[in-house]
Amino acid sequence: MSRRGPAEPPAIRIEAENEWAWCGERRLELTPRVFAVLRHLVEHAHRLVTKDDLLATVWRDTIVSDAALASSIRDLRRALRDSAGSPRYIATVHRRGFRFIGPIAPPAPSLSSHVAGLPAAGAAMPPSAIVSPGPVTLAGREAEIARLHAALDRATNGQRQLVFVTGEPGIGKTALVEAFLSRISGDRAIRIARGQCVEQYGAGEAYLPVLEALGRLGRASGDRVVHVLRQFAPTWLMQLPSLLMDEDLEAVQRRAQGATRDRMLRELLDAFDALSADELLVLVLEDLHWSDSSTIDLLAGLARRREAARLLVLGTYRSADVAATLHPLGSMKQELSIHGQCEEMPLEFLSVPAVREYLSVRFPRHRFPPELALVLQRNTGGNALFVVATVDDLIARGRMCEVDGTWELSMPVKDVAADAPETLAQMVERQVARLTMDEQAMLAVASVAGVEFSAAIAAADGIDPRDGERRCDALARRGQLLRAAGLAEWPDGTVAGRYAFIHALYRRALYARVPITRRIGLHLRTGARLERAYGPRAGEIAGELAIHFEHGRDLERAVQYRGRAAENALRQHAYREAADHARRALDLLGSWSRSSGSRPSGRLPEAPERVHQELTLMVALGTALTAMKGYSAPE
Ligand SMILES: Nc1ncnc2c1ncn2[C@@H]1O[C@H](COP(=O)(O)OP(=O)(O)O)[C@@H](O)[C@H]1O
């Protein structure tokens, strides 16, 4: 969920000795007074800083009115490209003061912060090896890393590259990509943009991962990216309001008028060329088996361009899912590979030596029997996620323990296999069974909300949001099922911790455990909570709301939001997505009127209203289908 919930903005770094402040890689131009305000807020991050407090600290030498403070906050927000309405850094606490809610980087950039997977400075250190290690401990993937470096070298020479990393869930696609990125991220001459496709509603949201990647890139590298987008891709910049000041938005909207699908695609291809002309650009799109078809068209466009570009596109996907669902990615990839325009890197399962390497990295001092790696590999088939979960399980049950600083197996190695679940799903079940009932309840509502969620969604199950947050926090600290992912703020001002399932399979497994009637109720209340949270902006998450209301059996609202999702897609010239939404809405409308006699909730709209709704949807569908014909649609 919360796809339009702000992605993590760039972190703020205070360089006290120079009186400089950085927003990602952009140095902020601040007067000394405004700098002092920012510094004070950052030093008291996440706490309420009252106006009196700020006036007493920053203006201690002079007597000023609230207006001086208000003007400094305004300047600061402008410099941070923040807005009072949907703040990412400075939230107003009504009548009282302000609260700094953005991410903060440690004072001086340290090398260790580039080593992915290590806890951020200041975070409580976990007991050794209890928390699942991050991607630094990548084992047995040297050949793949070398291939990625080779592709990067070719991209550096202006040969655009499209590489797909493929394999089953849990095999280690994300870990490989992250390890590679952490190796190259120290290089200031490389821009990295990342976007993620999302399971529940990804296919209906046009350009979801691309917009996410552009948004993050714009926020991380600031003016240059926004400048290039303004010049070459106004139709895209318009869809990224978080990168623009309000007054800019109007100007960009004017320039973007009258766009067509072709123009949109061309604009972005040009923008990527311009960006990669000054610096190497690495675009990472994760889990493309869930992507919308517009993103696939864009990828094909990027790969087919003949112009030189210092561009490396890395896509990950589950090949079996693509084949089973006839996802358009399948035929696109085949077509591109025939022409040598892309490269596929299917990942192998971890070998026995790789599992051994994993053990020795995670447990630098151990006295495990040499056969342990073999047993683990056999039992899990070499699926990395399964290996990690099995080891976590052995630790949790005290079968692996630390004695005087050395890890040991406290059971005969031959019993490890007999003792372990046969499938990853059973393993997850065992992990969940160990949690408290409160934690299980929180995870159930989270699994309905999505792979990433705001802890405030706990309210959908009658859980006090602060309690919900505490439960998520406890799980994330132990490295169990969840990880912390910054802060989430809804347009109604609700601020809470954002969390993500460590792996999409965990969300799946937890969701499957929720009994069906409870699931219906949770979807309904999650949709209702989000609808309230977004208020007049609910249309922005129409696709997500439609899915909650569909599963929650509120057909009236499901039809309404499907319709709005279709309109959103039409505005993006994403005709296939628009047609899918409109068709779905018409189906719902049909089943709604058929079942209206026995339907327990909601009312059947008055006939004229229903006819009007149906007509609007048919017009949307017609528009989409007609437009698609022009783009070699199969229909
Ligand atoms: N080569 C590896 N060595 C050690 N651990 C790995 C390796 N590959 C993946 N993992 C771990 O396995 C888990 C699942 O990997 P992930 O990359 O998320 O899988 P995928 O993206 O293919 O679904 C993660 O916890 C990850 O840290």
Ligand SMILES: [Mg+2]
């Ligand atoms: Mg992954």
